Amino acid sequence: MKRKSQIVTLAALSTVAVMGASVASAESTLEIVKERGNLRCQVGPPSAGYYNLDSEGVWYGLDVAMCKAVAAAVFGDATKVEIQSVSSQARFTALANGESDMLSRTATWTLSRDTQLGIDFLPPNFYDGQGFTVRRDSGITSALELKGAKVCVTTGTTNELNLTDFSRTNDLGISNVTFEDFNVRDDTYLNGGCDAVTGDKSSMAGNIASFPVPSDHMILPETLSKEPLAPAVRHGDNQWADIVRWSVFALINAEELGITQANVDEMLATSTDPNVLRMLGAEGNLNEGLGLEPDWAYNIIKQVGNYGELYEAYMGGGELGIGIDRAGTLNALWTDGGLMYSPPMR
């Protein structure tokens, strides 16, 4: 009898626990974030251009700006964001288990990740691709001339696999020299330990800038892979996905419309373009579907900037930029032959 009542109690308790868990997860991400009062946005261990710490301990970079844009959209305050730095092994788990609200950390959008990890990718905020760096005096001008070369590569990313595939496809017999740390990889290359370095072109541009004599090195024209780097959210909360998606599009759309951090107030006051007025919340009700305030996009542009400004600041020639030319690349606006394209905001 006593045992039976214990079992019943236990069953009741576990039911309550399960119910509690399901009730808690029924709450939408937007509600959880608003209740907490800040956005937990996940980046990775510092990586030049995308997310790094300065000597004052402040995070900056393109992906950090993305986090701030979402915080500005949700709270109207870009500072209400807690940047979490998670290793690449644990990144998707930390998103799936609710530790992070969103992921903005140079994660490549692939089919398997999108369908098997319980996460959803949003529009890419940077299109990258793998390439090679060689010394100018080596006389190599194309990746297809790397026959039998020793190539330095870091482990833990898709770089290694892509390099092996490229070597096999073109029958080059490249031998991989693998490293855990990209600084050691670059040192080995600089000391003549390998003939070329392979990595994502954006990060390699930054690395070359850090070499003692940058003009001695060059990036070969070939691109081995497609690396659309996109923010991601947990699968299953469509409203939250919409918020992050349209925050990315708002950055691009603002650039298309010529709205910048400096002129946003002026545009709001004087513009007669309905597209501008709709986006900045002066007309229409675009915000209602997102569950945000009417000035959500205004806050993004006012506090963070538009996509072009962010690119210039962190990836381009800005003081904290890594100096990748934007013109003619995939990251230019669609009107300039790139892939940055925002669906109409109406």
Next chain:
Amino acid sequence: MAIITPIKTPDRAAPLAERSIIGWMHKNLFSSWFNAILTVVTAYLVYITVTGLWAWGVTDATFIADSRRECFENSLSGACWAGVIDWFDNIFYGRYPREQIWRINLGAVLLVLWMAPLWMSRVKGKVLIGAGVVVFYPFLAGYLFAGGEKGLLTQLMVSGAIVALIANTSNMLIGITTRASLKEFLLQVLGKAQASGRTQRNVLLAIVLFVFVAVFLWQMQWTAEAVSWTQWGGLFLTMVIAGIGIASSLPGGILLALGRRSKLTVVRVLCTGFIEVFRSVPLITVLFMATTMFPLFMPEGFVLNKLVQVIIAVVLFNACYMAETVRAGLQAIPRGQYEAAHTIGLGYWRTTGLVIMPQALKYMIPNIVGTFISLLKDTTLVSIIGLFDILGMLRSISKDIPWLGLHKEPLIFGAMLFFVLCFSMSKYSRHLETKLSAGDQH
């Protein structure tokens, strides 16, 4: 015919080979051809290493610059210490708000002040001081570092810790000046030195209560600004994790070791299982489990504190290692000691506390300090799970745009820092050993 002189003949000097540098070198460095060659080769290797390092790290190095590019312009072959210097705040304090850094410094000063009496021979009550550090300091330091609104419980704990600090400091000052303990001094001053034990106790309690109330009222006047643990980092975070680990793994290890040697089957099996499980998995696995898997079992939106999880993991892990060290020390005590303690009527706890442990701990010191040193170095593993301890910070310098690619110098700086910390720990352990074995006549 013998000549007998009444005075001692003067000592002759030792042979040249025994007293001059030449002689010493001949004996120790050039005693054979083979040794001579070894000496020359070694001396040459040391010479090129030292001169190379000196040239790279000092003569060609840049100490003041705004970016790595400037360092290169100054010298292509030298070290660029400017980046490390620029990042000092990050390396030592992490992302702690810059205007609040004084709190960390104050915490460090208080710890030194609290522990200083342990090294002073004139101060009495060392055991109480040590216990006070372990029990009270964490509350004071914890609030000092984290800040925020104080609940009643926090207020009581902080007040208690401040009272303990006041008692400790005044005890130290009195010890230095009069060699008396605080208690003796107070009773002396109040003229109660000859009073009965009960009166003495009441007087002391009244003083403590009075001071406590005064401190409590005073601390209600201020609150420290809240600093989230996510902003903790650098050497400060390393010290927090290692400090808590060191302070709690020894008591935990002693309990586990006693449990493993216990005659009670349940206790013994539980302790043995616990120790073996934790000793057979790598620390990084425990850390990953604590930070990544644990939240999966929790409801969504559950607030979890990664730092607390990490500290719990480090403490449990090291307590298990410590338990085996302690057990080894306990097994070195001959059976006769236990029997002798029992014959004079001591029970289990008093046998352990008064007879066995004091002897065993002396044998364990080298191993205990060894565990402490590896614990301090193991804390750098937390940089893998996204906490910016000192290693995480040192590795971040190479990604900061002005210092892009600067990775050798920070790591060398870190190595020097760790060497200083670990070497002073091991020197202190040697000092303890000699001090404790002074009474041994074998």
